[in-house]
Amino acid sequence: MKSRGVRHRTVLLVLLRTAWVSLCAVVLVAAGIAWSTVSTISTSVERSYALDDAPRSTSGRNILIMGLTTRLDLHGEPLPDDVLRRMQAGESDRGGYNANTLILLHIPASGPAVAMSVPRDNLVPLSSGGEGKIKEAYGRAKIVEEDRLRAAGTHDKRELERAGREAGRRAQVETVSTFLNQPVDHLVEISLIGFFHIAEGLGGVDVCLRAATKDPLSGADFPAGPQHLDAGQALSFVRQRHGLPHGDLSRTRRQQAFLSAVTKRLKGADVTAVQAMIDMAKQDVVLDARFDLADLARNLPSEVRFDTLPIEGSAHLGGLDVNKVDQAKVQAKVTELATAPPPPPPNDGIPCVD
Template identity: 60%
Template sequence: MGWPRKSAIVMVRTTWILLSVTLMVAAGVAWATYRDLDEGVRRSKAIAPDAPRSVGAVNILVMGLTTRLDLNGDPLPDAILTQLHAGESDRGGYNANTLMLLHIPHDGSQATALSVPRDNFVDLHGIPGGPVRGKIKEAYGRAKIAEETRLRADGLRDPHELEFRGREAGRRAQIDTVRTFLDVPIDHIAEVSLAGFYYLANALGGIEVCVTNATHDPCPAPT
C-alpha cells in the first residue's frame, strides 16, 4: 500500500516542478520581450516631477500635431502620404491643431473630454522671452523652433537629437500653456501626429468616413 502513495507524491512533486519551470520560462520570455520593447522607446519627460498634479483624478492632455514627419523628423513613406491625402511631407508644421483634455474621476464614474479651440488667443508659456500672445495651438511649434535654434548655436548637429529635444521643448510649452489657460493640473500627455493617426486607424481595422453628403447632428439644440 506504500508504493502507490509514494508514486502519487512523486507525481505531484514532478507536476509542481514542471509548473514552476514553465512559469519561470514564461516570466523570462515576458521580461526579455518587455526589455526589447522598452529599449526601443524614448520617453518624454515634458511633465516635470514637481509639476502640479491632480488629487485622485487623472487629467490627460491629448495633442494632435499637423506635421507630416515621423517621430525622428524624417519624411513619412510616400504610400502613407498617398493614403492620407496629406500633401508633401514638408507641409503641416508643428501646430497642436487638436487639443483635448481628458478627465478621469477618482470615483470610477464616467470620464469626460474637453476640446480646447485651437485658435484661442492666449498667453503662450515656455517660449524664450515669454509669455507672448498667440493662438494656443502655436505654443508647441514656437518653443520647438526656439530650442532647436539654441541647440544649433551650441553646436548640436544630429538631426534626430535636435528633433527629439525640440519636441520636448514644444511639449513642455504646450502643457504649460494649456495648464495655465484652464487652471487645472495635467498629469499625462498623449501626442498623435498624422502618422500616429494612420497607424491607430489601421490597428482598429480602418475607419470609414464619408463627407460627400451634408451631415446632421442628432443631438438636440441647446435651449
Template identity: 55%
Template sequence: MKWLRTSALVMVRTTWIIVAVALMVAAGVGWATYQDIDEGVRRSNAIAPDAPRSEHAVNILVMGLTTRLDLNGDPLPDAVLAQLQAGESDRGGYNANTLMLLHIPNDGSQATALSVPRDNFVDLYGIPGSPVKGKIKEAYGRAKIAEETKLRAGGLPDKHELEFLGREAGRRAQIQTVSTFLDVPIDHIAEVSLAGFYYLAGALNGIEVCVNNATSDPMSGANLVAGRQVLNASQALAFVRQRHGLKNGDLDRTRRQQAFIAAVMHRIRTQGAATLPGLVDVAKQNVVVDDRVELLDFAMRMSNVTGGRMTYLTLPIEDTQTVDGESINIVDPHKIRAMR
C-alpha cells in the same frame, strides 16, 4: 466639469494605446505582449518629477500635431504622404492643432474630454520672452524652433538629437501653457501626428460612418457619397479633416469627429483582441507618452471610455477677433475657472 457638450477627434488619435492594453487584459494576452508595448512606446520627460498632481482624478493632455514628419523628424514615405492628402512633408509645422484634456476620476465616475479650440488667444509660456500672447496651438512649435536654434548655436549638429530635444521643449511649453490657461495640473501627456491617426484607421481595417450629404473638398481630400459606408484610412482622415465645403465649417467638422469617435470605439469593441497586433505597432511607431505613465493603470481607467462612459465637452468662446490678419478666439479665464 460643466463645459458645453461637443466632441473631439484627438481623444481617438491618442487613446488607442490605452485601449489596446485594456483589450489585452480582457483577452488574457500574455505579459510579454504587454511589456512589448510598454517598453516600445516613445517616452518623454517633459513633465517634471516635482510637477503638481491632480487630487482624486487624473488629467491627461492629448496633443495632435500638424507635422508630416515621423518621430525622428524624418520625412514620411511618399506613398504615405499621398494617402494623407495633406501636402508635402515640410508642411504643417509643429502646431498642436488639436488639444484635449481628459479628466478621469479615481472613483470610476463619468470621465470628461475637454476640447480646447486651437485658435484661443492666450499667454504662451516656455518660449523666449514668455509670457507672450499667441494662439494656444503655437506654444509647441515656437518653443521647438527656439530650442533648436539655441542648440545649433551651441554646436549640436546631430539632426535626430536636435529633433528630440526640440520636441521636448515644445512639449514642456505646451504643457505649461495649457496648465496655466486652464489652471489645472497636467498629470500625463500623449502626443500623435497626422500619420499616427492614418495608421490607426488602417489598423482597424476601416471606419464605418454615415454621411448625410455627398461632399467633395480638394483641401482635405474628402470625396464622399451620401449614406452609410466603410472608409479606408485615407478616406477616414479626409472625413475628419474636412471643414471647407461644409455649411457650418469647424462646427460641422466637430460633428464629423464625434461620429468618428463613436465608430472607432464600436470597431474596437466588436473586433476585440483581433485589433491588437495592428494597434500595438501603431502605438510603438507613432505615439509619445510621458515617462510617469503606467499603461496598465491607464488601461483600467480608460475601460470606461470604450464602454461609452465619456462626456465630450468644449471650452466656450466669448468672441472672435482678427490680429495681424489672423482670426483668433477670445475666452474669459475667469469663467473657465468658475466652471471647474
C-alpha cells in the same frame, strides 16, 4: 496565439467604453492593452520627460492628449512617399508642429470621466511670452530650443529634433495648464500618421454626413448619407474644416462621430486588427515617462463623456482668424465638467454630422 489575441480583444472591449474621449485616447487605450495583460510597459514606445517637474492633480488625474499636424516621424524623418500619397495630406514639409488636437481627459477618483476639447485657435497667453493661438505653443518652443542648441554647437539632426520636441511638449503643457488652471499629470502625443494607422488597421470606418461636401485642401470629397471610408478618406474626414458650417467646431464634432465609428469597428475586429492597433501605437505614440498604462487600464472608468470648451466668438488679428475666449468662463466650465460631466450620447448609433 489565438487565446492571447482573445485576451487582448477582451481588455480592448472593456476599455472601449471610453469611446468618447478622442481619437488619440483610442490609440492610448489600444496601446495599453498588450501591456496590461503582461503588467509591463513596452520599451519600444517613445517616452517624454517634459512633465517630470510638473505639479500633479490632488483630485483624480488629468491627461493632455495632443494631435500634431506634422507629416514627419518621431525622429523628424519624412514618411515614405506611398504613405504620404495614401494619407492625402500633402508633402512631408507641410503642417509644422501645431497641436491641432488638444483634449484634457479628466479621470476623477470616482464616477465617469470627461474629455474636454480645447479649440485650437483660441487666443491665449503662451508660456514663452506674448499671445498666440493655443496650438502654436509647441512649434514656437521647438524652434527656439533648436536655434539655441545650434548656436551652442549642436548640429545632429536627430538630437535637435528630440530636444526641440521636448521643449515643445513642455511649452504646450504649461500653456494649456495655465489657460485651464489645471495641472497636467500625463501626456499623450500623436501625429497625423497615427490617425491614419488607426483607420488603416481597422480596414476603414463607417460615418454619416448630413450633406455632400468637397474640400481640396483636406482631400475630402463625400456624398451625403452613410458611407464607408478607407484610411486616407478617414483622415480627410477628420481634417476637413473648410466648407463646414462652423469650421473647427464642426471638425470637433466630426472627431466625435469618427470615434463612434472606430468603437463600432473595434467591437467586431479580429485578432489581426487588434494587433495592428497595438503595433501602430508602439511607433506613433509618445507618452510621458511617469505614465503607467497598466495602472490606467485597471482604473479607467467604465464611462467617459465628451464636451467642447466654450469660445466667445471669432476675431481677425494680425492677418489671422482667432477664437476670442473668456478665460474665467473657460475655467469655470472645466470645473463644472469635472464635477458634473455632460450626459451620454442619446443612442449607440453612428451620428450624422456636417
